Amino acid sequence: MKKAVFGIIGAGGIAQSQHLPNLTRAPHAFLKTVCDLDGDRVRAAQEKYGVPHGTTDHRELLADEEIQAVVVATREDQQALLTIEALRAGKHVYVEKPLALTAEECQAVVAAQQEAGRFVAVGFNRRFAPAYRKAKEVASCDGGARNIHYRISDEYWSWGKDYPPGVRVLHEVCHLFDLIRWLTESDAESVYCVESRPDDEVIVLKMRSGCIASIMNSGHATMDMPKERLEVITERGGLTVEEFVELRTYGYGDFEPVYRFAGHSHPDREYTHKFLLEKTGAEGLHALRRMGWEMRERVQGLEDEREFPEREEMQRYIHRDAPLWNYMVDKGWLEAMDHFARCILSGRSPENATAADAWQASILGHAAIKSRKIGTVTYFRCCKMPVDNNIYSEKR
Template identity: 35%
Template sequence: MKQLILHLKTGNTLLEDVPAPQVRRGQVLIQTRKTLVSLGTERMLVEFSRGSLISKARQQPDRVKQVLEKIRTDGLIPTLETVFNKLDQPLPLGYCNVGQVVAVGEGVTDLAIGDRVASNGHHAEVVCVPRNLVARVPDGVSDDEAVFTVIGSIGLQGVRLLNPTLGETVVVVGLGLIGLLTVELLRLNGCRVIGLDVDERKLELARNRGVIALNPAGGTDPVKAVLALTQGVGADGVVITASAKSDELISQAARMSRKRGRIVLVGVIGLNLSRAEFYEKELTFQVSCSYGPGRYDESYEQQGSDYPLPFVRWTQNRNFQTILQLLESGQLNVKPLITEVVPLGNFERIYNTISHSASIASLLSYPEQLNLKPVVQLREGRYEGVSKPVIGLIGAGNFTSAVLLPALKETGVQLKTIASANGLNGTLLAKKYGIALSTTDYREVLTDPDINLVVITTRHQQHARMTREALLAGKHVFVEKPLAIYEDELEQLVEIHQQTEKTVLVGFNRRFSPHAQKMKTLLGGAASGDVPMNIIATMNAGFIPANSWVHDRAVGGGRIPGEACHYVDLITFLTGSRVVAVCMNAMGRQPAETGDSASLLLRYENGSTGVINYFANGSKAYAKERFEVYSQERTLVLDNFRTLKGYGFKGFSDWSTRQDKGHKAQFQRLVEQVRTGGEPLIPFEELVNTTRTLLAALQSLKTRRWVDVAAGIDVTPLTVHAPTV
């Protein structure tokens, strides 16, 4: 199928050939008939992408600060690699879609194949959209009208926040598409509307809707004009739908408002507010968030949890329905706003002139034929699955693009197929790294006889299941950490692994870092498991918002199981022993199971102890990772995998390199191990022990006791002892 994308690095808008998405639980698969180009939002994105690197930096000062902090802690080269990788990622365009349902996912019971629907799907021939972002289109509403549903809801949400009453005077600043729709909705609320814009064509459209339309560029002072039209009282409300970098619009809005007036921002403007302008009138100011309540809420949008109507009357989906009802009744007339309807294949007619386009609403039309093919072949290739590893990748996120694929490329391994949920990221990575096939069906990887090594980098809840499926398909497996997020799925995986000779490697890359290898050598006999040692590991992990999927116990498993596992494995590697008991304490009076500021105490078979401090409340200006080893009156301190210092070692005091967390070495050794055979890089029993340790840590947090890792039971007072020598 075809999909429109924007390259942030180059500014090029392209029509890519990508595999069609697969319908997922709680979602709807839609064949697109029309989409609307949001000239405001998409123009802003295109202009940003076409700017120089310096121009992009100037527009994002907060990001520049983050980059400078990362340079100080991680070094220049790793930071630049991260920045350029971000800029190299494609951006799907569009969020106003109308089409026909061709498949419904499990759990969707109120839509059926053949239904005509509006959604926030992208500019693509087929889209997969969560149920709460889809609304059925009434029979009396045409495709050309229904495609205004989502963008109309943006204006509607701004109006709802303003809460206008019959007879009030409201100023709309900016008469682009959202502004004109906002004007219409305010008129339906019985308001007297004053519109401001510098484009005479837009002003004329507003006047045709009964609006008092003023052009500040023609010499009209907008503040004085509004005060004159309201007999010096000022506007009851101001809705700003314009886009501008200066602070002048917010100042004008304040000065033209009456005492206790309301200002709602729908657009994007400078927001250096004058306290005096707001203080004297006790003005209310609010920013409107997209389509309405539920936007950017993972549980609402992705998991389908609706807000109860008596408590949240107007969610984004109910806003969608409202716009469609107004279109059906004829109260909202959008047909005069349509400037052009362009076939998808001629998209350049719109995007090549988007920076200076005079269009109000440009629509893209789509071909009628349905293409649900889940695989796109990008090049031919011959594969020898026995003599040389042939890799199939499942997952095309940040880790895959920024770390995994660059490391695999250096090994010279054959990459045959990449599977990604939306098809787009996988396709572009396939083009960049010479991968032959891109698919949205990961089973294409498992059933391919050429592929003998499967690499899994999906979200955490899929790791254990996909690893089991790959083993049953006769493949070697590399799976990003964690191996599992629940005990039962781990036990199922252990049972399957006992029935196969295939390799399983989890992405515990830290032990492959040259610094970790150097530490192991320096520790000598102490690292063989014979001599106990004390190790303290600290991760200054950084803040992640509470609504992120990584905090969801059922999806990410929580940050402690998902990331602290790196340190359990590294301590295991250095001590040459395995964990027998764990105790975890987390910050807060009633710490959550998925909290991300915690300390773990580890007891090892050989008497070694480990302390893992995983904190999310530290400064980003401080190094992210620190590792300390105390053994036989000697100390090693590893700082952020860049600098290693030794105290009490003959002939060694310090060693520095560019940051190296071991990813490249890990993949080089994995490829060689699959190619030639031999012992696994990390014994499977150690992978299981590390995973059980983190799951036992969560149990410890609940019971507030030490937990035996193997048995999963409380062992307080601790009865696990080092073996007698």
């Protein structure tokens, strides 16, 4: 089978949990080179995934004419610059969200993409989550979404410490701005945001399709709670999706009441959950999350290991064997990458989110922050809204 040749820049968290394993198992992709500023990470990735070349200089990767596409998985301060450089070197680019810190930088990527005539796919992978593709199909058969509610909540209080308060909306909610635009096939007409404390807020969107959407965003939740839930009201029916594993439909004669979806595995981790989730849906998911949370609490709470002889075994399970808790459901990462590779081979336009979609998500994120700050609704007459970009310099 023909494969598109990839290089990856950035071998950190998302690369290790998703892109490196996915690029090595995607049927239409071949990963030739891995690049990171940290040479140890390069060597570890090469060894683990059998990647033939490694470098700490991205220019070396970009100069390789055999490489057709580059995955940019660095942090958001580098993503737009590296994407533009890769486009100018003639590469297609799959770049992680949020693409850039400002709407202007996203706009610059749009311009570079148009000039280069190469594809840019932004890592809004939820467009490829099987549960959300089915949800969109169900909603489309009944006049489309009229009212959407989305909750996203997790332990950002523990892993997002490096970021200033209040910017989770740019890093995490950007996924949902894109998802709601994709589900409704529509742009936003207005946005309003109110917070109870930094990184705990509700955002209300009115879409041009007539749909309204509310996003409950919290970085103060527990891992015991599933991270994401989608609820949609259509013309006469409704649907819910619990954490990508269970879609329930209400009031539709043509669809099953319940659809369950397999989980997502990592090649060197225990994989039972992948099949378990397809069989048990939300019930299995709740049990797994509760188990992981209880184990972690139990291990952390113990000072004297003699009190608890299984401690070592449990720690090994938590840190080495257990499914990656936030990556054990299928949010579409693998299919988003393989679809992109297929489009590179065929020349067909990818269905991935584009740089222009990332630009729209960025405009919405900044407008939500502005609304939260001054308490007013932001209305969009056209796409090019003035954007307040100063918030990122605030310190936590």
